[in-house]
Amino acid sequence: MVRRKDIDGSMSVPDFYGKELRWKREAAGLSLEAFLEGSFYGKTYLSDIERGQRRMPLDLARHAERVLGTDGFFERRCEDVRKARRAGHAAYFEKVLEAEKHALAIEEWCPMLLPGLLQTPAYARAVVLAGLPLSLDAEVEEKVNARMARAELFEADHHTPGYWVILHESLITDPLLEAKDMAEQLDRIAELAERRRITAQVLPRKCVAHPFMTGSAMIMTFSDAPPLFYTEALHSGDTIDDIALVQAYRKSYDRLRAVALSPEASLATFKAAAEDYRNGREPDRLE
Incomplete structure (x- = not known):
């Protein structure tokens, strides 16, 4: 059995965000596929977000709030992650x-x-x-x-x-x-x-x-x-x-x-x- 790689949430804002998302998803007993039911995204896309490699689209952040019953954390921090990922670059880029x-x-x-x-x-x-x-x-x-x-x-x-x-x-x-x-x-x-x-x-x-x-x-x-x-x-x-x-x-x-x-x-x-x-x-x- 291949052991999954842990996420170091201290490395960056996207890594912290992704680690929190994975923790909440797994605490809810949801697989990647189960979490994504009702959304338009694939499990590779979600996995990349959880590892801090992709930004979280606003519609998926809202989907996470509904599925996980959270208090708006993922939607509120969505823009923080976007800003961190584009540091040194214009927003349009x-x-x-x-x-x-x-x-x-x-x-x-x-x-x-x-x-x-x-x-x-x-x-x-x-x-x-x-x-x-x-x-x-x-x-x-x-x-x-x-x-x-x-x-x-x-x-x-x-x-x-x-x-x-x-x-x-x-x-x-x-x-x-x-x-x-x-x-x-x-x-x-x-x-x-x-x-x-x-x-x-x-x-x-x-x-x-x-x-x-x-x-x-x-x-x-x-x-x-x-x-x-x-x-x-x-x-x-x-x-x-x-x-x-x-x-x-x-x-x-x-x-x-x-x-x-x-x-x-x-x-x-x-x-x-x-x-x-x-x-x-x-x-x-x-x-």
Whole structure:
């Protein structure tokens, strides 16, 4: 018989919340399946909540109150868990934070900034200060640390989603950082590509007309849920789960992928540009 792993409720707000939920459920003599009767959720989803790995949706929190006969604890603390899970990130990014940990595949298009999953601390700090120049040092570091924590996704042994990213050439040749830091940033992308943790492509500057001229894109697919599309502006983000619309975005992404450099040529571009920055040279633009 496999012994279940105990939950350390002292680790975080989500862990404490999940441990309390499991204790109440088991004290009521309910299995995962029995607890979920009358809800729209599966036992894997509930198990993830109990282990502090997923947020508790408000409707499920209310279901818990009814089933367990509690006094509103789970509904009242639901938002506390949500805030804890998104620490260092905007509220509109919350759904992406959770979804990317359970995705089979993540595909991104980044025309203006390197994506958060690939950023080094220096790059993340520069982006935060550019967008929020009056932020206190502690606030900046919280946001930087939150982005670095997301990148642990690439180090997980049990589940690493397939990650495909298309980057505009200007992100390489028009540096946001000093040469030394820019070399380190490009080395990071090349290292992940060489370890086969990511597949990266460069869209040449000369490809002026393409399907995603109007903004960024992030497409996530799952084994047990419909796909999601996410796009972001300066102070807002939009998550779309309409299947037909996500499929339309996916077709546009596939067309964009077709006109970008191959992964092999792109890797060579990252490495050559990093070397140029290390040697005090400006990287050549693609022909």
